[in-house]
Amino acid sequence: MAEEIDYESLPPNAGLAVNMLAGALAGISEHAVMFPVDSIKTRMQVFATSPVAVYSGVGNAFSRISSTEGMRALWRGVSSVVLGAGPAHAVHFGTLEAVKELAGGNEAGNQWAxxxxxxxxxxxxxDALMNPFDVIKQRMQVHKSEFQSVLTCARVVFRNEGLGAFYVSYPTTLAISIPFNAIQFTVYEQVKRFINPRREYxxxxxxxxxxxxxxxxxxxxxxxxxxxTMLQTRGTAQDADIRNVKGMLDAFRIIWQRDGVRGFGRGLTPRILTIMPSTALCxxxxxxxxxAIRSD
Known part of the structure; x- marks a missing residue:
């Protein structure tokens, strides 16, 4: 019988291509599986003026979207995620492993920094690579979206709003993603070492x-x-203030004025429901x- 591979004992510097390919495959798997819940999260976060587009919870959103628009509506925009997630996650995990190795993160002990x-x-x-795909995805996810294809959405947004529309949310994305990934990766490594101190597969x-x-x-x-979400879907808004929102601080001001503290928790439940299994799967x-790639 072939000797079982002890994954955790494999050399951490097995190659950039291995880490990037593994990351690309993981990213596509992660986003595709949980996409319908992500669509619900986007719908709940949008400050809609129509009562039809206001949802009181995950179950309510799922029931109303599926019954009035069909189940396919929950998958609208998934092609944008698939197109962007592979390359973006390849870059993510390739950079992750390279910097971890250079910074000494693979050495023994608590290397949280x-x-x-x-x-x-x-x-x-x-995120520099993924941000335009995320904008397209959310434009396709909103209630009564006019877009049915990624290329059409990209072309119309570029024509009407310019290249800046694809990156207006990038500073906010980084403000989310840097602490998100730093927290996620740190917690992941610490929990993994705690529950699996022998570092076995x-x-x-x-x-x-x-x-x-x-x-x-x-x-x-x-x-x-x-x-x-407000920044990335501003072009679909009827409200003048939201349509002309300029950046993260401006978005915070509008959220506070419209919904107070509660507004900052919009979509919390579907976001957690999406991300917990997504990150576990990822x-x-x-x-x-x-x-598997290293063992070939």
């Missing part, structure tokens, strides 16, 4: 650590995510693909 630096660095690189460890890390990071960064897929 190296893990945080690696997570933040990976985010800056991957353990899918259960990757699932558990990934879910806990994702849930913590999602909860902390939800207020920023509400602002990001880390499980990433660790699996990395081990």
């Amino acid at each position: 190296a893990h945080s630096l690696a997570g933040a660095s990976a985010t800056i690189a991957s 353990s899918p259960t460890t990757h699932i558990t650590a990934g879910a806990i890390a994702g849930g913590v990071a999602a909860g902390v960064t939800t207020p920023l995510d509400v602002a990001k 880390w499980l897929s990433y660790e699996f693909f990395k081990a």
Whole structure:
């Protein structure tokens, strides 16, 4: 019988291509599976003027969208995620492993600073690539979206709003993603080492650590995510203030004026419901693909 691969004992510097390919496959798996819940989160975060587009909870949103628009509406925009997630996650995980190795994160002991630096660095690189795809995705997810294809959406947004529309939310995205990924990666590494101190290959460890890390990071960064959604969907708004929102602070002001503290928690439940299993699946897929590719 062939000797079982001890994943955690494999050399951490197995190559950039391995980490990037594993990250791309993990990213596509993560986003595709949980996309309908992400669509509900986007709908709940949008400050709609029509009562038809206002949802009181995840169950209410799911029932109303599926019954009035059909189940396909919950998948509208998934092609944008698939197109962007592969390359973006390849860059993310490639940068993550490279910086972790350079910063000494693979050495014994509690290397939380190296893990945080690696997570933040990976985010800056991957979000620059993913941000336009995320804008297109949310424009396709909103209630009564006029867009049915990624190319049509990209062309119309560029024609009507210019290139800046694809990056108006980038500073806010980084304000979310840098702490999100730093928190997620740090919590993931610490939980993984705590529940699996022998560092043996353990899918259960990757699932558990990934879910806990994702849930913590999602909860902390939800207020920023509400602002990001406002910026990325501003072109679909009828309200003049929202349509002309300029940046993160401007979005915060409008959220506070319209909904107070409660507004910053819009979409919290579906965001956590999306991210916990997504990050669990992402880390499980990433660790699996990395081990499988290295073993070939």
